[in-house]
Amino acid sequence: MICPECHAEYLDHIIECGDCKVSLINASAVDMPLTKMTWAALPPFQGKIYADMAAEILEKNNIPYYLKMDWTASAFSIESATIPGEVVRIFVPKDTLEKASDLVSSISGDSE
Numbered sequence: 001m002i003c004p005e006c007h008a009e010y011l012d013h014i015i016e017c018g019d020c021k022v023s024l025i026n027a028s029a030v031d032m033p034l035t036k037m038t039w040a041a042l043p044p045f046q047g048k049i050y051a052d053m054a055a056e057i058l059e060k061n062n063i064p065y066y067l068k069m070d071w072t073a074s075a076f077s078i079e080s081a082t083i084p085g086e087v088v089r090i091f092v093p094k095d096t097l098e099k100a101s102d103l104v105s106s107i108s109g110d111s112e
């Protein structure tokens with residue numbers, strides 16, 4: 001299932017987007033390039049300012065992406081409990097994931 005607003009993917013038994021409060025649509029019923037792509041999530045960003053920086057880099061490199069706020073994760077994840085603010089996930093097409101992670105790795109704070 002796909003949210004028509006934010007294009008987040010959900011399991012089949014979910015009928016409403018938790019973020020947008022709109023009814024989800026069946027992915028196979030939608031004839032959009034978006035649904036034919038497999039999306040993969042980059043490591044979460046602690047706050048929208050970092051996500052925006054990452055998005056800018058992706059844009060410059062012509063990598064399509066979408067952002068998804070994850071309020072629940074920021075409220076319940078022990079790992080991010082020390083950092084107030086929202087967790088933002090960026091989704092990119094799976095075949096660009098490696099390149100995208102590389103490009104934004106300095107921003108997400110993961111300096112391996």
Ligand SMILES: [Zn+2]
Binds near residue numbers: 005
């Ligand atoms: Zn949504």
